[in-house]
Amino acid sequence: MVGLDDKGKPHASWFALSDTAKVARAADLMDMAVIEVKMPDLVATAAALPRGKLFDSGRAFVPFVKRETYEKLATYLDDDFIAATSARLEATAPGGSGAASYAKASKGETTARLPEDWSKLTVGDRVLASDGPGDGWYEADIQEALPDDQFRLRWRDWPELSNFTRGITDIALLHPRHVDA
Numbered sequence: 654m655v656g657l658d659d660k661g662k663p664h665a666s667w668f669a670l671s672d673t674a675k676v677a678r679a680a681d682l683m684d685m686a687v688i689e690v691k692m693p694d695l696v697a698t699a700a701a702l703p704r705g706k707l708f709d710s711g712r713a714f715v716p717f718v719k720r721e722t723y724e725k726l727a728t729y730l731d732d733d734f735i736a737a738t739s740a741r742l743e744a745t746a747p748g749g750s751g752a753a754s755y756a757k758a759s760k761g762e763t764t765a766r767l768p769e770d771w772s773k774l775t776v777g778d779r780v781l782a783s784d785g786p787g788d789g790w791y792e793a794d795i796q797e798a799l800p801d802d803q804f805r806l807r808w809r810d811w812p813e814l815s816n817f818t819r820g821i822t823d824i825a826l827l828h829p830r831h832v833d834a
Contacts, residue, residue, distance in 0.1 A: 654705060654715050655726045656685030657738055661776070663723030664715040666705030676705075679713035684741055686734045688726060698725050720797050720805060721816055769829050771821065774804065781825040782806055782817075790825060 654676055655665040664685070668676045680687045690699040702722070706714040727735070768778045776797060781790040797805035802821040808814055 654680050654683075654685050654687055654713065655723065655730070656680075656683065656715070657723075657742065659742070661742055663718050663720055665702050665718040665722060665726055666713075666715045667699050667702045668705050668707070668713075672707060675707050675711075676713065678711055679707060682712055683715070684738065685715065686730050688729045692729075695726075695729065698722065724796075767827050767829050767831055769826075771826070774798070774821070774824075779809065779827060780804075780806070781827060782808075782819050782823065792827070793819075793824075 654668065655663075657663055667690075677687055679685075688695070688699075690696055702718065703716045705716070708714070768774050768780070774780070774795060776795055778795045779792055780795065782793040783790050792809040793806040794809055795804050796807050796816055799805060799818065803818055804821070804824065805816050805818050806824075807816050
């Protein structure tokens with residue numbers, strides 16, 4: 654079972670095959686999705702998930718997981734689920750927290766926003782980052798805002814590379830009229 658809570662935090666866990674009907678009911682109650690692990694490349698990701706727990710109320714305990722884990726699983730979610738999650742987060746997120754953008758961005762469905770001000774950086778924004786002092790600056794998308802003005806980023810042109818973290822002083826803003834090449 655996988656999904657984002659009302660604050661955009663990712664959750665995922667595995668359940669026994671014998672609990673399929675109860676898991677489906679819990680997923681419906683909790684606005685989450687069920688992914689059947691049939692693909693070989695998904696087995697390792699699923700095996701690393703924490704085990705979930707079903708309650709008599711029909712709901713389940715589905716622990717938090719890292720964004721990277723959610724992103725791997727999100728590629729198996731259907732478009733209707735992503736759209737519904739995005740709509741739910743837009744309706745519940747105070748002041749447009751970026752959680753809805755994250756739901757769409759996890760499937761690569763949104764165009765990155767170009768922030769005009771450092772104080773307005775949020776999930777889904779496109780910025781510039783460097784890989785080191787002698788390296789150039791390249792476009793990256795914000796995947797997660799972390800404490801202490803840190804951001805988890807993903808390279809725009811190399812999405813297969815692992816996400817990385819940079820401080821606000823180590824990122825640059827693109828000009829608001831920048832156009833993707």
